[in-house]
Amino acid sequence: MVRWEPGTPERLQRAALELFATRGFEETTAAEIAQSVGLTERTFFRHFSDKREALFHGQERFAQAFLAGMETAPPDASAIEVVACALETASAFFPDERRPHSRTRQSVIDRNPALQERELHKMATLATTLAGAFRARGVGDPAASLAAQTVTAVFGIAFTQWIRDGEDRPLADIADDVLAELRTLTSGSPAPAG
Structure with missing residues (x-):
């Protein structure tokens, strides 16, 4: 996994939007969003309470x-x-x-x-x-x-x-x-x- 980098919430938001647009919101998991930018699901949940919040943060x-x-x-x-x-x-x-x-x-x-x-x-x-x-x-x-x-x-x-x-x-x-x-x-x- 990638070490901490600045801008983690923004990276996760961009990745989430891209995955939601291509695969669908329901079909995309928080773990997949995190993995797409080299992070863990745990890191995702440090920044967002759920995957909806990646869109509404x-x-x-x-x-x-x-x-x-x-x-x-x-x-x-x-x-x-x-x-x-x-x-x-x-x-x-x-x-x-x-x-x-x-x-x-x-x-x-x-x-x-x-x-x-x-x-x-x-x-x-x-x-x-x-x-x-x-x-x-x-x-x-x-x-x-x-x-x-x-x-x-x-x-x-x-x-x-x-x-x-x-x-x-x-x-x-x-x-x-x-x-x-x-x-x-x-x-x-x-x-x-x-």
């Missing part, structure tokens, strides 16, 4: 990207302006070079109902965290919950567009467009024919 950093944007918003910013700030910093968490990885990861999730459920749970947890941050900014309920759900809905729609085959726009541009669509929808103006 780092959720705290993901949430922090949104929260960092909220913190940059001026104290007197409207809730929708804070939403825009959160989306801007979260989009930076997904640079264009990360798109192939994100596409592969999503294809693995799309093929497994349990992983789809885990992804939904991740987004629900994010919405709860963001609602708390909106409340801390003085936004009352139900507006705090609506704003948090708006962030996650706009992000989810933009992310789905960003990983489509043939899409090459930056995620921030797509998120801006989706948020503009929402603003048009809520303004009472007729939606442009698409």
